Amino acid sequence: MTDVSGRHDVHHDLHSEDGALAGEHPGRARNPVVKVRDLAWLEFEKPDLDGAEAFAHAFGFVTSLRLPGELHLRGTLEGPPAVVIRQGRRSRFVGPAFQAASDADLMRVAEHHGVRVTPLPESLGGATVDLIDPSGARVRVVAGQHVLPALPSPVPLPLNRGTRRDRLNATQRPPRAPAAVERLGHVVLQTTRYRAALDWYLENLGLIVSDFLYYEGQRERGPTMSFIRCDRGAEPADHHTLAMTLGPRTRYVHSAYQVADLDVLAAGGEYLADAGYDRSWGIGRHIQGSQIFDYWRDEHGFLVEHFTDGDLFDATLEPGWAPMTASGLAQWGPPATADFLGIAPGRESLEELFSLVTSLRSDNDFDLARLRGLLKVARS
Template sequence: MMLDAPPARCHGASIPDIVAIGAEHESVASWRKRCNIDTGKQIRLVKLSHMRYQHPDLHEITVFLQDFGMEVVKKTAHQVWFKGYGTDPYVYYAAQGEKKFLGGVFEVESYEDLEKAAQLPTAGEIQALSEAPGGGYMVTLTDPEGFPVNLIYGQHPAETGECPTRMIVNTESEKPRIRKFQRFNPGPAAVHKLGHFGLCVQDFEGLLGFYTTNFNIVPSDFLYVEKDGQKKNVALFAHIDRGADNVDHHSFFLSTNDTSHVHHCSFEVHDFDTQHLGHQWLAGKGYMSVWGVGRHILGSQLFDYWWDTTGNMVEHYADGDLVNEETPIGYGPAGHESLAVWGPEVPAWFLK
């Protein structure tokens, strides 16, 4: 009697970026030339700094964000600043008012970059952040679909908080954890830093051009749909180009949609166990899970999405990919199957 061949066993591996990306790719230099990107004219971003939102109930969102793993660093009657355990003075700013997205904030290289940004058609004046932890200066402009774009310079970094202990892990062949037992404390998953945020947009090509022309934002991956034999890009995962320096796979993303709105923002946590303990804590408090825990494909992050108390989507992530100028730009088909290698079934409306 012939037996069917057993199914291939699951496995994971850390493989080179060009192998993981696959055959559909191009170099950053090729993309820049094809799109006529002039890096000399760009406003130079350093990193993503913090998110800004308006909430009708500051007490309610404060309780949620503390359960999400942030700490209040300063509070007034109408504003709250929240930090993680990294060097950012704060990673989230909440203002009192009707529900409103106030934009992500990028740190720039110099005050001259703020002055350059202030010359753009939709920019306001450079403002001193005298009330905010860390101080600094900020200018706000709007992109072609009306989303705020905030640029900051001159903040004083915060002291690094306590970093969680790195776990020792035994495998079948290597067992370094001898007479040390794994034990855990329940509680929120402590936030380290802001990792990325993304927008759902109606004019994908227009927004793509705006962000990649005016700023040193470079594609990591495009997702496309095929129609009549043609491939049309409908989503972008992009990183901040810092040359040979290694940076997060994406700090920013765009996704084609019927309406224009923020999709989510995402904050880094320590590791796999932290992610699950944080999920358990939020679930026990009665908050509403969106999707997770799972493992993304593009970016490789462990993910966990939640609704905050105002109805905004926020994410914990851990173990994200790093890229630099040598990492090729990938192209792949769009769809739910491109989102995760494992995890709960993605909600049908997630990309909406």
């Protein structure tokens, strides 16, 4: 379906309930400062780099740099490292780095915010402009990084599908081995200041929304989650590079890393299970984004995802709108687990519970009505 503006409505009868109603959020800024190209990398701090590296190798990363207090992890595709981990007293997510389209765009961001362009360490190369989003998170916009050359990557297996016979006189024997990560796909963040944070990313980085979710019965109050992609014009981009959701505290939710195909993902999951790591949820296929997914907890409890076969949208597609439900997180697969939803007994659910009191007493987007909506999501 195509409207008179030439933009396509792929959401009708597909993976969102409908498009926007009159007066709802348009999902993009009219005149953003710049339009970033992609996520460059994610930065973490962890006290145990040896444990972090051991999990990373089991998950399918390759170490591109190891220093006494720093660890860089990469995928097989050409580009910068996907993850940068530095030694810290406690485990924490530091923030994302987004790839500027050019050095000129980096300067434009710096001038707009009245901050300096600063050089990055030689291990990464290039320069950064460091910003703070409305949630208080550090956000880097970077350019000029060293490009790591491509590494060998698994080739998707030939499949016999219906009457199409691509494999003859040969068996399928995918190895039970780490699922070779190809690249960083997206990061999901929770914030108590959802609307301000959403608008900040659209206005400053030129990101555009692919799908909005809202609490059932509260659509008139606006969305509570957004799946946000890079605006590359006619060039397709991942359905979401950043996803943001409203919650009682600001935190990292998960990050996702692409692998070659379902066999690599599934066999890699068996390898992780054999190594003693904990699956959070999977294997299934999402609705928003359509990815085949498998979620795991790393050695410090961070949630990380293997994915394959995600949606790619160009800039013409308008946002879809759908109610937010636990059962609506997947087209097929096991029900979303209490661990994935953050309600399993443990440190994460306790921190979320304790944060409720502070959040409800503070000036932010998370009030009693939103709490009731969130609890309904968990029961759905």
